[in-house]
Amino acid sequence: MENRLRTLPSDPVRLRGQRVLLREWDEEDIPALVEIYDDPEIDRWTPVPSLFDPDAAREYLRKAREGRAEGRRMQLAVTTDGLEPKGEVLLFQDELDDRDVELAYGIGARFRRQGLAAEAVVIATEYALRHLGARRVLLRIDAANVPSAAVAASSGFQLTADEPVERKAKGRRVLLRTWCRHS
Template identity: 30%
Template sequence: MSFAITPAIPTGALSASVQPSLPASGSDVLLRPWEANDAPALLRAFQDPSIQYWHTHHVTSREEAQEWIVASHRSWQLEQAAQWAITLADGGEVLGRIALRWMDLLHGLAECAYWVLPNARGMGLAPRALAVLAHWALSEAGFRRLELAHAVGNEASCRVATKAGFVLEGTRRSAHLQSDGWHDMHLHARLQRGT
């Protein structure tokens, strides 16, 4: 089937190369693709009550963590999603996760998602990582719009989005099912310059 519009990002534009590591200019943050030996850090993250509460997908074993990492590489090749581990630029331990959890290349649209491990919270790491991801996605990869949705009750996530330049556009009522029921979601977005 053909489209009446030219895709914002041509099919194959991302998967033609390996998923990049994204260093932050003038910052200590590095986003890098997940590696097989990151499985223990991923498993540890999903044992945190806050990450468990705000995320519907869980990792409950080292095998699931390894499968998750393999799936993250496959989703890049299929141009469906992109996942990065958040580390410090010196290549230290995994401190969090950031992602384009789904990507629509036709419209140049993607949704961001993130979490940070307890020992790295309160350092401003999540907004810096989100800003790095947004810069790459909007300035280099060719996305025109990035969205970010979080439960209205997740005030920390709201602060991260705002600090990274994502404008609050509204509330999607009863839009996301969590373990304790349906949550209203704040919708934030950041646009490519000039749009």
């Protein structure tokens, strides 16, 4: 594998779909970040710490900006109006093959089951394939996370035969299955 770093753009990004607009986070979004991430389902399926209060949201935003400035990751608010965040989608270079981009996403409890996650994933996937030159876009999902697997399938991703990827989060070992979409 070639060891090159895919640098994400430093300019602000706004990506629009039919109903969803992905945009940069800002300080005014702290209350929305708290609502989105201080949630038992987000806690269950993501590495984001629970008891997500305004201080945790500010730290999360600081780390997001740091990762963006270093070209390592892009974290975008999922909105329908360009204003109120309803969730988040993250793009980052895959740790196993730097030709690939991995996505992660989460939607706040009030906004689930509206198709927002699937549309946000499609928008971010198209951006990664067309503008970042990704060979493949990947989702890594716990086998028990049925809603996320449904989002993956409805977004055109296919489950691969790859060995599960082990990650450690919040003191526990998690095995994630790989879903893939090619250009």
